[in-house]
Amino acid sequence: MRDCYDVAVVGAGIVGVSTALHLLMRGKKVLLIDRGGAGQETSFCNSGIIETSYVLPFSPPSYKHMARILLDTDTAVRFHYSSLPHYLGWIADFYLKSRIDIRRNNGKLLRPLIACALDEHRALMRGTEAERHLSATGRVKLHRSEASFAGAALERRVAQELGVSFEVMDAAAFHEIEPFVRPVYHKAVKWTSSARLTNPCAVTAAYAEKFAREGGIFQKTGVRALTHISEDLWNVETEQGAVQANQVVVCAGPWSSDLYKSLGYAFPLGVKRGYCRHFSAIGAATLAHAVVDTDIGYVIGSMEQGIRITTGAEFADRDAPPTPVQIERVLPYARELFPLGEAKESQARLGNRPCFADSLPVIGATPRHKGLWFNFGHGHSGLTIGPSSGRLLAEMFCGEVPFCDPTPYRADRFA
Numbered sequence: 479m480r481d482c483y484d485v486a487v488v489g490a491g492i493v494g495v496s497t498a499l500h501l502l503m504r505g506k507k508v509l510l511i512d513r514g515g516a517g518q519e520t521s522f523c524n525s526g527i528i529e530t531s532y533v534l535p536f537s538p539p540s541y542k543h544m545a546r547i548l549l550d551t552d553t554a555v556r557f558h559y560s561s562l563p564h565y566l567g568w569i570a571d572f573y574l575k576s577r578i579d580i581r582r583n584n585g586k587l588l589r590p591l592i593a594c595a596l597d598e599h600r601a602l603m604r605g606t607e608a609e610r611h612l613s614a615t616g617r618v619k620l621h622r623s624e625a626s627f628a629g630a631a632l633e634r635r636v637a638q639e640l641g642v643s644f645e646v647m648d649a650a651a652f653h654e655i656e657p658f659v660r661p662v663y664h665k666a667v668k669w670t671s672s673a674r675l676t677n678p679c680a681v682t683a684a685y686a687e688k689f690a691r692e693g694g695i696f697q698k699t700g701v702r703a704l705t706h707i708s709e710d711l712w713n714v715e716t717e718q719g720a721v722q723a724n725q726v727v728v729c730a731g732p733w734s735s736d737l738y739k740s741l742g743y744a745f746p747l748g749v750k751r752g753y754c755r756h757f758s759a760i761g762a763a764t765l766a767h768a769v770v771d772t773d774i775g776y777v778i779g780s781m782e783q784g785i786r787i788t789t790g791a792e793f794a795d796r797d798a799p800p801t802p803v804q805i806e807r808v809l810p811y812a813r814e815l816f817p818l819g820e821a822k823e824s825q826a827r828l829g830n831r832p833c834f835a836d837s838l839p840v841i842g843a844t845p846r847h848k849g850l851w852f853n854f855g856h857g858h859s860g861l862t863i864g865p866s867s868g869r870l871l872a873e874m875f876c877g878e879v880p881f882c883d884p885t886p887y888r889a890d891r892f893a
């Protein structure tokens with residue numbers, strides 16, 4: 479007689495690992511499946527910021543910015559023209575949802591997951607290797623001109639309304655806390671409540687080790703299909719054979735569509751690709767914060783592997799070969815800002831942000847299948863809210879009173 483699990487969680491990025499751990503902590507017999515190691519995909523390739531100061535979703539590009547994107551000279555956003563037809567609907571929806579009142583409301587709807595994010599990470603990392611990767615200094619946004627600083631006034635106003643703290647610094651004041659950053663900018667905004675992980679992949683792996691240590695089963699294999707066999711039984715068809723579970727949670731980030739499509743679901747899930755690459759620093763130069771070069775559209779920060787540069791958004795087919803043009807484009811600006819040495823790897827690494835146009839994830843039970851749950855679409859904030867999303871899903875799964883209202887994240891909001 480084959481093992482039957484209470485629940486199989488597909489995907490061991492930060493979202494899947496956190497979900498599996500929360501289910502295990504509630505006494506469930508949990509199988510976590512990933513075709514690679516924990517945290518090796520998008521949960522590797524990110525800027526490491528725990529964005530507890532996030533208050534407002536991204537706005538779409540201005541007309542001036544759009545002209546640069548269309549000419550393919552922009553540093554922050556890039557299109558593969560061949561995949562544009564595929565993305566047009568998503569982009570149109572993104573523009574529709576960019577009205578200030580809608581952005582403010584969507585920012586507010588995400589706040590419950592964001593506000594507790596650091597505490598939720600702390601709870602999962604207690605007693606694990608992950609603790610040494612948590613740094614209390616988080617995100618700083620640099621503005622190269624007064625116009626750029628003024629352009630971000632709405633974010634600061636909303637933050638003030640919500641009681642999210644920040645400090646505006648001139649170049650002299652910022653030099654005191656980041657002495658290696660050259661004063662090529664006009665103002666720095668330090669988001670004081672945000673934090674940083676100096677190795678996001680290692681943190682995800684440490685949560686997965688905790689899961690295994692406490693009795694969870696991790697299986698390294700690809701999932702081909704999910705089949706609802708009977709009222710209370712799911713067949714998980716893997717590359718190593720079938721496993722059975724009473725319930726299944728899909729946490730496969732940008733690949734979730736591969737699993738839900740065959741079950742008859744269609745979601746407007748887009749993928750914003752992004753790249754990361756590590757460099758040495760010249761001399762003893764280092765960075766205490768994750769520094770966002772706002773006008774150019776990249777992030778630079780010190781990681782365990784070196785100085786990491788991460789890029790903005792590339793709209794391309796998810797499975798198209800990597801085209802890390804944006805890393806090359808932002809490098810001269812990064813070198814102007816910080817004494818960067820040589821690249822540490824021969825190639826940049828690709829990450830795929832799973833994004834909905836309303837900047838909210840899907841978390842919860844599916845509308846049409848008993849025992850099927852979704853937890854994906856965490857966009858630009860998945861590293862931050864992976865643990866809080868995992869907790870929310872586990873609370874609903876176990877019939878507990880959820881710590882926040884899950885309604886905004888329902889799968890049927892697109893119906």
Ligand SMILES: Cc1cc2nc3c(=O)[nH]c(=O)nc-3n(C[C@H](O)[C@H](O)[C@H](O)COP(=O)(O)OP(=O)(O)OC[C@H]3O[C@@H](n4cnc5c(N)ncnc54)[C@H](O)[C@@H]3O)c2cc1C
Nearest residue numbers: 489491493513521524525527701731752829859860861862
């Ligand atoms: C450049 C960049 C910078 C970013 N910076 C930040 C930041 O500073 N802060 C922040 O909060 N967020 C940031 N993000 C976003 C964040 O990294 C993502 O939202 C998050 O990692 C998504 O996690 P996930 O678990 O949903 O997906 P993933 O980490 O991609 O995990 C999905 C997992 O599912 C597995 N999988 C998929 N299909 C199958 C299958 N069929 N069978 C078995 N396994 C499968 C994959 O192998 C993978 O391990 C950034 C993203 C990028 C690209």
